Amino acid sequence: MxxxxxxxxxxxxxxxxxxxxxxxxxxxxxxxxxxxxxxxxxxxxxxxxxxxxxxxxxxxxxxxxxxxxxxxxxxxxxxxxxxxxxxxxxxxxxxxxxxxxxxxxxxxxxxxxxxxxxxxxxxxxxxxxxxxxxxxxxxxxxxxxxxxxVSAPADMPARAREPGLRLLILGRLVRRKGALWFVQQVMPRLSAWNADVRLDIVGDGPERAAIEQAIAQAQLGDKVRLWGDVDETRKAQRLHECDLVLMPNRRVDGDPEGFGLVALEAAMSRRYVLAADLEGLRDAVGHADIGALLPPQDADAWFAAIVALLADPRRLRERGEAARAYVATHCxxxxxxxxxxxxxxxxx
The missing domain is CATH 3.40.50.2000 (Glycogen Phosphorylase B;)
Known part of the structure; x- marks a missing residue:
């Protein structure tokens, strides 16, 4: 046959x-x-x-x-x-x-x-x-x-959440993903705005050492946690425990973002997404229910958008539910x- x-x-x-x-x-x-x-x-x-x-x-x-x-x-x-x-x-x-x-x-x-x-x-x-x-x-x-x-995430066992407002960046630690830029340019401002803001970074790659150095220089050791490369269960746990998912990509010649599957995974986990307005992320975050697109490497815009969302937890949860409903139907x-x-x- x-x-x-x-x-x-x-x-x-x-x-x-x-x-x-x-x-x-x-x-x-x-x-x-x-x-x-x-x-x-x-x-x-x-x-x-x-x-x-x-x-x-x-x-x-x-x-x-x-x-x-x-x-x-x-x-x-x-x-x-x-x-x-x-x-x-x-x-x-x-x-x-x-x-x-x-x-x-x-x-x-x-x-x-x-x-x-x-x-x-x-x-x-x-x-x-x-x-x-x-x-x-x-x-x-x-x-x-x-x-x-995108697949529905595994059911997460109920457990006490760590205190604080939790942000998540998920992906390989390469330049185009923008994790280093975010730690250097945005996270210090968020920490000054609210000492309870925490950032989890899940993934590994060639920029890890530079990110660790930036965390130390900005004295963010108690605000930013690097989890390294994790399995699907631990990734689902990080998504479950965060308040907002970030994709702060930057344009890198010869190394574009073809799509951005993390955006759909976040939505299926009932999490709203903020992503850079470039390349394939425009399709991954192609509907307002999934998230919002922000100018790449615009620290003022990223700071303002995150503050506005974290300041209204109930509305942020509603956005997460809408994201889940959209991707479950269309993706x-x-x-x-x-x-x-x-x-x-x-x-x-």
Missing amino acids: KSVWYVTRKFPPSRGGMQQLSHHIAAELAALRPLTLVRWWAGQWGLPLFVAWALLRLCWGLLRRQVRVVLIGDPVLSVLAVPARWAGVPVAAVVHGLDVTYPSPLYQWYLRRFFWRRLDAYLCISRFVRDQLLGQGIAAAQCAVIVPG SWRAMGLRYAERLDELV
């Missing part, structure tokens, strides 16, 4: 937004269509071996006429389109953002050789990503925007899976 072949290099148990998206694409497609999943789950280690193995496995499937359509998890795997196109099998790719803007000259050569105008469809996680493709001359008819979904993984299945069917 012919099936959809989905090949991805980002898959659990390794953690991250791409891994979570890949898992749900696979699960939803498998529930809707015959699916063959070829996956790599160990991060960057061994990736060249995985690509070679996936190429051989795909060629074998093509020779046995088992492949209906190929979906590759991101442009890094676009070399896999070569044997499929030779065999007359259509190929689509999921496109996330950084996987087309990464500035390495060698990688950009690779994209020109195997990705740009070499595939049948480009499935973008946001309008921002689609615009990057249109700017490279990809036909609009070949680009579809299919935003990620399911099943709806996302149906769009993938329909778009792939159009290629055959």
Whole structure:
């Protein structure tokens, strides 16, 4: 029987937004269509071996006429389109953002050789990503925007909350996420406004040492807590215990935010979101019920918005309930899976 072949290099148990998206694409497609999943789950280690193995496995499937359509998890795997196109099998790719803007000259050569105008469809996680493709001359008819979904969080056991007003930043500690900027430029002002304001930062990455240094320099050791990389249960706990979720991203050349799944996760946890008004965050926080968009790196605007929300806890809780209601209705993984299945069917 012919099936959809989905090949991805980002898959659990390794953690991250791409891994979570890949898992749900696979699960939803498998529930809707015959699916063959070829996956790599160990991060960057061994990736060249995985690509070679996936190429051989795909060629074998093509020779046995088992492949209906190929979906590759991101442009890094676009070399896999070569044997499929030779065999007359259509190929689509999921496109996330950084996987087309990464500035390495060698990688950009690779994209020109195997990705740009070499595939049948480009499935973008946001309008921002689609615009990057249109700017490279990809036909609009070949680009579809299919935003990620979100799962209901696990039920959290009732327990006494730590005192204070709790803010949360959740994501990799890289420059574009803006955690360092927020600690340096906004958190000292919030602490001076109200000594009970606390900030939890969940995630790890290359900026952790700089954030620790900024916390020490601003004497915020009792106000800001770094939790590091945590599992899904502990992440859900942090979302459950916070009052407001922040996504203070900044624009970094060659490293855009393709979507911002944290915004939907926060909404499903009944938490309102403040996010920077740029790139894929405009789709993640695309409805007023989910959150508000603020000018990137505008400390005055961020301070004023946070103070206004924290000053009215009842209204903030109401906003969180509205966020949950909106995403539960409009942002399911099943709806996302149906769009993938329909778009792939159009290629055959």
